[in-house]
């Protein structure tokens with residue numbers, strides 16, 4: 001038995017198996033091994049006994065290199081041997097379930113493995129060892145996944161953190177990480193997490209999503225998709241705005257497909273999750289402060305550096321601070337076709353947020369100057385929303401036109417209006433269209449895209 005540093009009031013007990021798990025932090029994640037814990041029949045004490053004995057006999061270095069299927073077979077035999085020695089009654093099905101559970105623990109992320117293997121799940125939210133919620137088709141529900149105890153969950157969190165060279169414990173209780181498959185993970189430990197550890201996973205779509213897929217999911221109509229495609233091809237500077245999990249990053253990935261193969265794209269992200277398909281993409285990721293409180297590299301540092309890397313386009317995963325200023329500069333200085341996402345509720349709100357971010361990083365800059373800069377930089381804002389039916393939709397496509405006095409003028413090219421609810425609970429509605437010719441039409445004409453733009457608007461009206 002070994003005692004971990006105290007989390008909150010309660011010391012966590014690590015049993016031998018956790019030590020074993022820690023030895024193999026660099027182990028590859030298991031494939032899609034699905035656990036089916038049917039262990040309810042056996043007394044808890046016998047299971048714990050078997051589990052501990054089995055883990056004690058496995059050589060961590062060897063098993064870390066084994067294929068999951070082979071290891072499951074070996075562990076099953078070992079369980080059967082130990083059960084015979086200790087006179088524990090266990091049937092084949094229980095042996096197999098326990099073997100799978102152990103293999104998931106050793107090679108993968110324990111009880112989370114089946115959720116990670118299930119492509120229909122977007123988000124996994126672990127609220128302590130007993131409660132794990134999942135999001136499926138826009139709806140959040142409680143799953144039947146449980147961890148053995150807080151120590152079991154903590155050890156899995158620690159493995160995720162150490163796989164990217166970070167540590168998670170009481171002294172550094174928050175970590176942003178990424179799983180081997182690219183899924184984004186945030187972990188918060190006690191004492192900050194009162195019933196924790198808490199873990200939030202945004203799964204990484206295995207299949208990159210394009211506009212055809214988004215139209216099929218009814219995130220937008222085909223003409224709206226075409227307009228966005230034209231905007232991407234015509235190198236407009238685009239900001240995608242929306243709430244948490246509304247589909248901003250997904251839309252940016254889809255838009256990125258319009259980027260020409262010959263262009264040099266530099267991406268800047270806090271936790272890399274963009275899936276660009278072009279050959280010439282340079283990906284930068286921020287670095288948090290080290291435990292000694294040094295060495296932080298912010299998005300602003302990276303955007304400034306990106307400007308010196310001869311980029312054609314600069315893509316910022318999400319603007320959240322002082323880098324907003326540098327983003328506007330980049331958009332304004334020949335890096336047409338730059339893009340970013342932002343957390344905001346409406347397209348107008350997105351501009352206010354950008355203005356505030358610039359102001360916070362550059363005290364004393366007059367509002368009017370910032371607004372002029374915004375108007376000169378951003379061409380289009382696309383708003384995405386997650387509606388109450390779980391559907392994610394493009395709700396506004398707005399052109400940033402100019403200034404009237406001190407106010408930025410906007411033109412909603414598309415605006416989605418909910419018209420009602422179908423029998424299956426899905427919302428339906430229409431796009432209202434503005435026919436005012438956008439200020440960037442000459443730019444589209446330069447790329448030969450003005451006619452397709454008008455045609456797409458005509459189509460949109462007919463739908």
Ligand SMILES: Nc1ncnc2c1ncn2[C@@H]1O[C@H](COP(=O)(O)OP(=O)(O)OP(=O)(O)O)[C@@H](O)[C@H]1O
Pocket residue numbers: 122123202203205214217218219242243244245246247248249250251391392393
């Ligand atoms: N139109 C859509 N229909 C169905 N699912 C979608 C749609 N758009 C995105 N998703 C799914 O929703 C989840 C959240 O999407 P995404 O990561 O793009 O959101 P986000 O707004 O960038 O979130 P965050 O605010 O956390 O950065 C993803 O799992 C994605 O696959």
Ligand SMILES: [Mg+2]
Pocket residue numbers: 248249250318341
């Ligand atoms: Mg995102």
